[in-house]
Amino acid sequence: MSEKVRVRFAPSPTGYLHIGGARTALFNWLYAKQSKGIFILRIEDTDRERSTDEYINAIVQGMKWLGLECDEGPFRQTDRFHIYKTYIKKLINEGKAYYCYCSPEELEENRKKAMKLGRALKYSGKCRDLKEPVTGIKPVVRFKMPRKGSTHVEDMVKGSVVFENEQLDDLIMQRSDGTPTYNLTVVVDDVDMGITHVIRGDDHLNNTPRQVQLYNALGYDVPKFAHLPMILGSDKSRLSKRHGATSVMAYCKMGYLPDALVNYLVRLGWSYGDQEVFSKDELIRYFSFDNVGKAAAVFNPEKLLWLNQQYIINSSNESLAERVLPFLMKDGTISEDRQVDMSWLAKAVSTLKERSKTLIEIAVSLRYYIAEDIEFDEKARKKFLNENSRDMLTELKDGMDGMDNFSEEEIEKLFKAIVAKHEVTLGKLAQPVRVALTGGTQSPGIFEVIDVIGKDKTIRRLEKAVNSI
């Protein structure tokens, strides 16, 4: 029998969607798509202090950008408090949970003592067998964890992991203010939503035995688990803000293609032989937990940059033109209300593709194609716009002036004729022209550049260059 696969990504909205969360979402999504299952987004916002709607939106937006849209949800745990209540009541009635009146200060005291003695930092179980309620104190509800035996977790990536139950303590399921906590809500929701596979970061591995005991107490089957290794920063510590950009949307702003980021992320911890570049379809087809590594991976921005370039090269000119447009408007190269000739822009982009690693780089280069006026790089101007090139530039301008068929082919003929006459190599003319047209010494092939800029603007810039000598 094969029940339908149902997986979930369950972030807490206490921050934007970061790289690690995105990869967890991605693996869930891949597994769901591959199994023709359901991918659910569940917002774990039971910590009302730190959760905000803004972060919920940021997470949804980030997933949308990456193309990881959910089939069900987003669900919010704060909408489901009534459900958790009934489960808590049930466990209390069955003697599987109890009220605890210990104060936070008292617990902190015990933890310190345990730390000194080198013991597990574990709740003593003081209120476990209390017969009478303590008056005047709002109690928490704790789960009665078994004290003997061991709990086995079968994990799809880590294998079989065993925990001694005496290490587990009586976790709090309900705070003194009546709200439920993570370890309960995650189990109740996974049961209630019919989750078949729990795929999450391996920072949750230590929580898993507690949750397994909760499943047992509630009388439900445990789902399959897959605990993904962490993503580390360059110093091998957990990826954090001080490692630079960790928000998924930061990569959007930096001009990365979402598919490139997805491709990069999936290869962090997963592999398929020697293949590096995958289409989404290939990822869905090839993905398997058998090929997920167990060790944490260091996030490597250089490789992501390389992949992004690969994706840019392989994108169509039209889609790239479409994607680069917002960047052009943002930096003012194109005013927002201006009508844009998209087929011209696509042609311009085609010359820039293989020399750009990000959309921003394309946008920056596009400036010398689009802007009316360009500024010369001072060093370049001195080196190439001088007496040595003056005559050739003038001849080129005049030659173009009288040109009826302004094509790359004709332009090249003109160049060849001029350099032949002056008995110099092509570079001696191409570089000065490059500086005259783009302001700098690096650009696509000079004939392409002229073709994209067009006759009138090219002549105007040559004039200006000659006049500057």
Place this chain on the structure above:
RNA sequence: GGUCCCAUCGUCUAGUGGCCCAGGACGUCGGCCUCUCACGCCGAAAACACGGGUUCGAGUCCCGUUGGGAUCACCA
């Protein structure tokens, strides 16, 4: 500190006992191509953490050591 996880080039990884004096990719270095920069192509340096076993044979299995990570909240 207790518990749990992990360990192949700087980084991501291939490797599931003989095909491995360890393969690919990023990055680095050198070269080719060339109107510049790129792209592309060719080449180089670069790793099985250490120590014991098991086995005819170990990167691959077992144990230990070391190192890293995670977790131990009325956070998730």
